[in-house]
Amino acid sequence: LFLTYRRAMKQLVLQYLKLFLLLGLSGVTTEHVPKYDVLASLGTLPLDGHFSFHDLPAAARDFGNLSSFPPVAVLHPGSVADIARTVRHVFLMGEHSTLTVAARGHGHSLYGQSQAAGGIVIRMESLQSVKMQVHPGASPYVDASGGELWINVLKKTLKYGLAPKSWTDYLHLTVGGTLSNAGVSGQTFRHGPQISNVNELEIVTGMN
């Protein structure tokens, strides 16, 4: 009986140790580490821009400074087609691929929304092919890249005596970044959030 009791106690202690270890490790972020061929396949994509592999720590930071999920590559798109090609490539890897994609504006989100753990971060500010164009007239509007900073939109439109109807208080944020959460500020009560003042959006998918 004594031996059985000792064995039972030993098992109990082991169970507690396991539980302790599990609890102790539950805060650790798991990272997807894609196979080498997955990374190498990115090099086969015909791009106007390029992938970089040296600025990964920067792509794993944001304003909140609470999350850090390093990607395996950063795409600096030279064109909208680059983004479509990359998204299509990741999609074609199939549902078992661990490669994820995230657009990054100015990285001012708080909880890693613009990060991609073990995936690809698309640095939207690199997109230079979409030149900002102001269209004055009866119903004026500005055509801007999703990676453009609002401060640049303001500076450009002011030259025409115009300004966006609805802003954010802080203007060093990108067009795509604030539209993804509506874009709210002092003008919202009169004109609605920024997203309500968008005439047209180009949605980039892997099919573009």
Ligand SMILES: Cc1cc2nc3c(=O)[nH]c(=O)nc-3n(C[C@H](O)[C@H](O)[C@H](O)COP(=O)(O)OP(=O)(O)OC[C@H]3O[C@@H](n4cnc5c(N)ncnc54)[C@H](O)[C@@H]3O)c2cc1C
């Ligand atoms: C100092 C400060 C002041 C702020 N003031 C305001 C304010 O007055 N009003 C307000 O509404 N918000 C405000 N915010 C919040 C801010 O709008 C959001 O954090 C916004 O997402 C940050 O924009 P970003 O360009 O840095 O985007 P990121 O942080 O880089 O990205 C945010 C999200 O948008 C997605 N995204 C980025 N670009 C694109 C794109 N081109 N296409 C599709 N998805 C995209 C990302 O994947 C991510 O999910 C403020 C934040 C800070 C840090």
